[in-house]
Amino acid sequence: MPSGLHFLVAAKQSEIAHLEQLAQTSALVSASAQLVHSLQRERGLSNLFLASGDDQWATALEKQTEDSVRSEARLRICLAEMVEADEPVLHRPRVLNRIALALQGLDALPFLRQDVSRKGLKPAGATVAFIRLVDALLSMVFEAADASAEPDISNCLVAMFNLMQGKELAGQERAAGAALFASGKADRNQQEHLIHLIESQERNFTVFLNFADEAVLNVWARSASLAVMPQELQRLRKALLESADGGPLSTDCSQRWFDACTDRIEAMKLVEDALASELKILCEKRIQISKNELARFELVAKAPLASPAAQEQAARHFFAQTSASTATLPANRISSDPEAGASAGGTELEKSILDMVRDQARQLQTMNEELEAARASLNERKVIERAKGLLMAHRRLTEDEAHKTMRQMAMNQNRRLIDVANAVLAMADVLPTPAPSR
Amino acid sequence: MPSGLHFLVAAKQSEIAHLEQLAQTSALVSASAQLVHSLQRERGLSNLFLASGDDQWATALEKQTEDSVRSEARLRICLAEMVEADEPVLHRPRVLNRIALALQGLDALPFLRQDVSRKGLKPAGATVAFIRLVDALLSMVFEAADASAEPDISNCLVAMFNLMQGKELAGQERAAGAALFASGKADRNQQEHLIHLIESQERNFTVFLNFADEAVLNVWARSASLAVMPQELQRLRKALLESADGGPLSTDCSQRWFDACTDRIEAMKLVEDALASELKILCEKRIQISKNELARFELVAKAPLASPAAQEQAARHFFAQTSASTATLPANRISSDPEAGASAGGTELEKSILDMVRDQARQLQTMNEELEAARASLNERKVIERAKGLLMAHRRLTEDEAHKTMRQMAMNQNRRLIDVANAVLAMADVLPTPAPSR
Numbered sequence: 099m100p101s102g103l104h105f106l107v108a109a110k111q112s113e114i115a116h117l118e119q120l121a122q123t124s125a126l127v128s129a130s131a132q133l134v135h136s137l138q139r140e141r142g143l144s145n146l147f148l149a150s151g152d153d154q155w156a157t158a159l160e161k162q163t164e165d166s167v168r169s170e171a172r173l174r175i176c177l178a179e180m181v182e183a184d185e186p187v188l189h190r191p192r193v194l195n196r197i198a199l200a201l202q203g204l205d206a207l208p209f210l211r212q213d214v215s216r217k218g219l220k221p222a223g224a225t226v227a228f229i230r231l232v233d234a235l236l237s238m239v240f241e242a243a244d245a246s247a248e249p250d251i252s253n254c255l256v257a258m259f260n261l262m263q264g265k266e267l268a269g270q271e272r273a274a275g276a277a278l279f280a281s282g283k284a285d286r287n288q289q290e291h292l293i294h295l296i297e298s299q300e301r302n303f304t305v306f307l308n309f310a311d312e313a314v315l316n317v318w319a320r321s322a323s324l325a326v327m328p329q330e331l332q333r334l335r336k337a338l339l340e341s342a343d344g345g346p347l348s349t350d351c352s353q354r355w356f357d358a359c360t361d362r363i364e365a366m367k368l369v370e371d372a373l374a375s376e377l378k379i380l381c382e383k384r385i386q387i388s389k390n391e392l393a394r395f396e397l398v399a400k401a402p403l404a405s406p407a408a409q410e411q412a413a414r415h416f417f418a419q420t421s422a423s424t425a426t427l428p429a430n431r432i433s434s435d436p437e438a439g440a441s442a443g444g445t446e447l448e449k450s451i452l453d454m455v456r457d458q459a460r461q462l463q464t465m466n467e468e469l470e471a472a473r474a475s476l477n478e479r480k481v482i483e484r485a486k487g488l489l490m491a492h493r494r495l496t497e498d499e500a501h502k503t504m505r506q507m508a509m510n511q512n513r514r515l516i517d518v519a520n521a522v523l524a525m526a527d528v529l530p531t532p533a534p535s536r
Numbered sequence: 537m538p539s540g541l542h543f544l545v546a547a548k549q550s551e552i553a554h555l556e557q558l559a560q561t562s563a564l565v566s567a568s569a570q571l572v573h574s575l576q577r578e579r580g581l582s583n584l585f586l587a588s589g590d591d592q593w594a595t596a597l598e599k600q601t602e603d604s605v606r607s608e609a610r611l612r613i614c615l616a617e618m619v620e621a622d623e624p625v626l627h628r629p630r631v632l633n634r635i636a637l638a639l640q641g642l643d644a645l646p647f648l649r650q651d652v653s654r655k656g657l658k659p660a661g662a663t664v665a666f667i668r669l670v671d672a673l674l675s676m677v678f679e680a681a682d683a684s685a686e687p688d689i690s691n692c693l694v695a696m697f698n699l700m701q702g703k704e705l706a707g708q709e710r711a712a713g714a715a716l717f718a719s720g721k722a723d724r725n726q727q728e729h730l731i732h733l734i735e736s737q738e739r740n741f742t743v744f745l746n747f748a749d750e751a752v753l754n755v756w757a758r759s760a761s762l763a764v765m766p767q768e769l770q771r772l773r774k775a776l777l778e779s780a781d782g783g784p785l786s787t788d789c790s791q792r793w794f795d796a797c798t799d800r801i802e803a804m805k806l807v808e809d810a811l812a813s814e815l816k817i818l819c820e821k822r823i824q825i826s827k828n829e830l831a832r833f834e835l836v837a838k839a840p841l842a843s844p845a846a847q848e849q850a851a852r853h854f855f856a857q858t859s860a861s862t863a864t865l866p867a868n869r870i871s872s873d874p875e876a877g878a879s880a881g882g883t884e885l886e887k888s889i890l891d892m893v894r895d896q897a898r899q900l901q902t903m904n905e906e907l908e909a910a911r912a913s914l915n916e917r918k919v920i921e922r923a924k925g926l927l928m929a930h931r932r933l934t935e936d937e938a939h940k941t942m943r944q945m946a947m948n949q950n951r952r953l954i955d956v957a958n959a960v961l962a963m964a965d966v967l968p969t970p971a972p973s974r
Contacts, residue, residue, distance in 0.1 A: 099612050100619045102639035108625070109632035115625045174537050181538045187546070187553045188626070190685075192900050194547035198893045201540035206854035227855040247628075416644035417665040455636045462630050 103399055103451050109458060110392045117388060119188045120251050121381035122180050123242040126197075127255065128374035129173040130235045131262055135367055136166040137235075138269045141228035142356075144214045145273060148221045149280075156215075163211060170204055177201075190245040196238035203231040225273060232266055244476050248384060249468035250311075254377045256472045257309040261373060264302030265366040271295040272359035275338050279352035284341035287498075292338060294501045301515075305475055310373065317372040321365040331358045398451070412450045478516045485519035488526055541837055541889050547896060548830045555826055557626045558689050559819035561680040564614045564635075565693065566812035568673045569700055571607040573805055575673075576707045578604045579666035582652045583711060586659040587718075594653075601649060608642055615639075628683045634676035641669040663711060670704055682914050686822060687906035688749075692815045694910045695747040699811060702740030703804040709733040710797035713776050717790035722779035725936075730776060732939045739953075743913055748811065755810040759803040769796045833892070850888045916954045923957035926964055 140162045147155035177197065180189075210227050213219045219227075239262060243255035271292060278288050307315065319325050334355045341347055403409070482504075489500040508518045578600045585593040615635065618627075648665050651657045657665075677700060681693035709730060716726050745753065757763050772793045779785055841847070920942075927938040946956045 100615050100639075102636040102643065104619065105615075105632045105636035105639060108619075108627075109629040109636065112625045112627060112632055113629045116629075177538050177543075181542065181546075187550045189546070189550060191547040191551045191554075191896075192904075194543045194550055195893060195896050195900055198540040198543035198547065198889075199897065201538075201543060202851075202890045202893060203854050205540065206851040209848055209852050210855060230855055410647055413640075413644040414647050416641050417648060417668055451636075452640045455633060455640055458629075458633050459637065462633055466630075 102455060103395070106451065106455050106458060107392065107395050107399065109462075110388060110395055114385060114388045114392060115188060116247060117251075117381065117385045120246055120248060121378075121385065122176070122183070123189070123193065123245065124251070124255070124377045124381050126173070126176045126180070127239050127242050127258055128377065129169070129176045130200075130239055131258065131370050131374060133166070133169040133173050134232050134235050134262060134266065135370070136162070136169040137228055137232055138266065138363070140166045141225060141232075141269070142273065144224045144228070145221045148214060148217060148219060148224055149277075151217070159214075170207075174204075190241070193238070193241045193245050196234070196241045200231075200234045200238050203234040207231065221277070229270065236263055236266065240476070240479070243472070246472075247465070247469065249465055249472065250380055251377070251384065252469055252472035253309045254311070254373065254380055256475055257306050257311075257314065258370070258373050258377065260302040260306040260309070261366065261370055264299040264306060265363060265370065267295050267299035267302065268359065268363050268366065271299065272356060272363065275334070275359065276352050276356045278338055279334075279347050279355055280349055282347055282349045284338075284343055284345045284347055286343040289339055289341075289343075290502060291498050294498045296335070297505070298501070309472065309475070311376065314369060314373050314376055317369050321368065323362040323365045324369070328358060328362070330354070331362065334358065395454070398454070412452065415450060415452055481523065482515060482519045485522040488522060540893060541833070544889065544893050544896060545830065545833045545837065547900075548826060548833055552823060552826045552830060553626060554685060555689075555819065555823045558684055558686060559816075559823065560614070560618050560621070561627070561631065561683065562689070562693070562815045562819050564611070564618070565677050565680050565696055566815065567607070567611040567614045568638075568677055569696065569808050569812060571604070571611050572670050572673050572700060572704065573808070574600070574604040574607040575666055575670055576704065576801070579663060579670075579707070580711065582662045582666070583659045586652060586655060586657060586662055587715075589655070597652075608645075612642075628679070631676070631679045631683050634672070634679045638669075638672045638676050641672040645669065659715075663708075667708065674701055674704065678914070678917070681910070684910075685903070685907065687903055687910065688818055689815070689822065690907055690910035691747045692749070692811065692818055694913050695744050695749075695752065696808070696811050696815065698740040698744040698747070699804065699808055702737040702744060703801060703808065705733050705737035705740065706797065706801050706804065709737065710794060710801065713772070713797065714790050714794045716776055717772075717785050717793055718787055720785055720787050722776075722781055722783045722785055724781040727777055727779075727781075728940060729936050732936045734773070735943070736939070747910065747913070749814065752807060752811050752814055755807050759806065761800040761803045762807070766796060766800070768792070769800065772796065836889070836892070850890065853888060853890055919961065920953060920957045923960035926960060 140159070143155055143159040143162050146152075147159050210219075210224070210231075214224055236259070239255070239259045243252065243259050246252040246255055274288060274292055274295065278285065278292070307318070310318070322328070323331075334351055337347065337351065338355075404412070485504065486497065486500045489495050489503055490497060493500075493503075495503065504515060504518050504522065507513075507521075508515050511518070513521075578597070581593060581597040581600050584590075585597050648657075648662070648669075652662055674697070677693070677697045681690065681697050684690040684693055712726060712730055712733065716723065716730070745756070748756070760766070761769075772789055775785065775789065776793075842850070923942065924935065924938045927933050927941055928935060931938075931941075933941065942953060942956050942960065945951075945959075946953050949956070951959075
C-alpha cells in the first residue's frame, strides 16, 4: 500500500515533470520569438518589394526568406523533440491546439511567398497574411505562459509575451506609419489605427516592465532607444498623428521613420534575447532545485524504519494542536545508523515525514500566491480581448473601432480598461444576437 | 516532422489523459466521502463512550470502527490503483501533497482509537483529533476540485466539496449542541461557536445548491429534512442560541437534538451518494465523448493525402479573412476513395484540418469560460480562509473570533464576506508581524 511518503515523493516528481515540460515550452517560446522576428523583417521587405515594384529588393527579400526558413526549422526541431520525448500528453490541450494552428500557418507560408515573388498580392494583403501568422505564434506563447504553475517562470513568460506583442505592434506601427508618410497625406482612419497600435504596445511594455526581472530590465534601461523614446521618433509620430485629415505629410519622412522605428525594434530584439536566455537558465535552475529536494526525499525513503515506539510518537504528532518546530519533533523514519544520517547531511532525516509534508504544503501555497500577479495579468488580457470580440460581433465594429469605443468608455467613466471590459462582458446577455454575416 | 494534425490529436489525447486522471480523482473523492461519513459516526460514538464512561457504547463503537476500517481500505485501494497506473505524475502536486497529509492522518488513527478505548482522552480531545483528520480528507477533496479543467466535472466536484464540508459542520454542530444541552446551561463562547458552524454550513449549502445538477437537486428537494429545516430542529436551535449566557438549558433536549441532527445528516449522506454516482457517470460520459472525437481525428490522419492542388487550396485558407463555414471549404486531406469517406460517416473527412483546429480552439475556449464559475467559487473560499488565517495570526484570534470579526465588518460596511476578505489581505502588508508564539 502506498504511504504518505510515497505521495510526498510523487508530488515532487509531478512538479519536476511540470518544470521539464515548462523548459520545453520555454525553448519553443524562444524559438517562436526568433521566428517572429525573422517574419517581421520578411514582412517589411515583402512590402517594399511589392510597393516599389523594384527588383532591387528581391535579393534582400530572398536572403531574409532564407533566414526565416532557418528560424522555422529551429522551431520545428523543438516540436519534434517534444513529440519524441513522448510528452505531449503532459502539455495542456490549449497549448497543443495553438501549436497545431501555428503549424497550419507555417504550412501556408510557402504559398504566401509564391504570391509575393510573383507580385500576385498588394502590399496590404501580404501584411495582413504575415500578421495572421505572427498572431498564431503569439497566441501559442500566450497559452504557454498561461500553462505555467511556477511563479518565476510565469513572470518571465508573461514578460516575454508582452515584449513580443509590443514589438509586433511596433512593427505594425512602423509599416502603417511608413505607408502613411509615403502616401503624402494624413488620413483619419489610419491615424486611429496608429493610435490603437501605439496605445496597445504601451500597455504591453508596461506589463513587460512589471514582470521582467532585474537583469532584463537593465538591458532595457541601457538601450538608448528604449529607456526614452528618441526625439526623432517622437517628432515623426507627432507629425503622423496630429496632421489634419487629408493634410500634407512629407513623403521624405517615410524612410527616416522606417529607420528610426527599426532601430527601436532591433533594440527590443536584444532585450528579447536576454529574456530568452534568462528563461532557459531559470528553468534549469528550478529543475535542479527540485531534483535535489527529490533526492533528499528518496534518501529518507531508503532509511531503515524507526523503532515502533518512535513511529507511534511521530504518528501521534498528526493530532498535536500546533505544528511544532523541527527540533522538538520525533522522526518516524530515522536511521539508527549515525553514518547514514551524517552522510545525508542529516537535516532532512531528522525531520518527520509529517513535517516534510507540511513544508511542502506551505511551499506549494506560497508558489500559488506568488503566481497570482502573472495569472491576473493574463486573465486581464483574456477579458479585454473577449470584450473587444463581443463589441466587434454585436456592433459590427472593426478592431480599431472596438478598441476606441472601450477606451472612450474608460475615459468618460474614469475607469480602468479591464473594468470596462468586464462591464461589456456582463452586458453580453442583454445584447441582441447579431444576424449571421457569413 | 510533426504536423498540425499531429498536435490536434495530441491536444485531444492530453484532454483524455486529464479526464482519466479526473475519473481517478473522482473515485478518490467518493471514497473520501464514504470514509468521512464513517469517521463522523465513529467520532460521535467515541464521544458518547468517553462522556458516559458507559461500556454499553463500546459494542456500537467497535462495530462502527470496523465500518471505518473498511471505508479506509476502499480509499487506500483507490490510491494503490493510482500508483499502479503509474500516473501520479499527471496529478497536480497540491493534490498529491494533500493525499500524503491525509495518509499521515490515517496512519495516526489506530493510536487515537487506542486512546479512546483506554479512556485516555477527554471527549473534546477525541473530537478535535477526528476533526483534524476529516479536515485533511476535505482539503484533499478541495484540491481535487481545483485541479479539474472540465466544467461539468468541476461543478460536480465543487458541489461535492461543499456538501461534504456543510455536512461535516452539521456534524460538529450536532456534537457542540448536544454537549451544550447536556451541560444544562447556556454559554456565550459555545453559542458563538454554534453560530459560526451554522453560518459556515449555510454558505456551503448555498454553493452546493448553485453547483449541483438537477438530478442531485431533486434528491435534496425530495428530502423532508433538507428542503426545509424541520420545526423540531428550528426550535432546539433557537433554544441553544437565544438563551442568555449562563441561563438554563433542558438536559432532556440533548438526545432529541442529537437524533434530529442525525436525521438531517443521514439525509445529506443520501444526496452525497447521488452526487458520487453522478460524478462517476459524468466522467465516463466525458471520456467516451473525447475518445470518439479522437477516433474521428485518427481516421482523418489515416486518410490518403489530397492532391497537391487541393492541399495548396486548403493551406491558403489559413490567410483567408474570415473562417468560412465547413461546406465551402476545401479539404487538405480527403480520401479520393468514396468508400473511406462513407465508412467514416464522411463529415469529419470533409472538414479541413484547419477547421478542426479552429473548432477545437472554440471548444477549449468555451470550456474555459464555463469553468469560471467553479474557479471563482473555489478561489473565494481560498481568499476567505487566507484572510481568516491572517487575522488569527496577526491579532491572535481563534477561528470563531476571526470569523466573527469578518462577519461584523461585512455587516457594518454592507459588503460581501469575500470583499471583506480581499480588504483584509490587501492590508496584510501594513499589519505588524506578530511575535513568534512557538
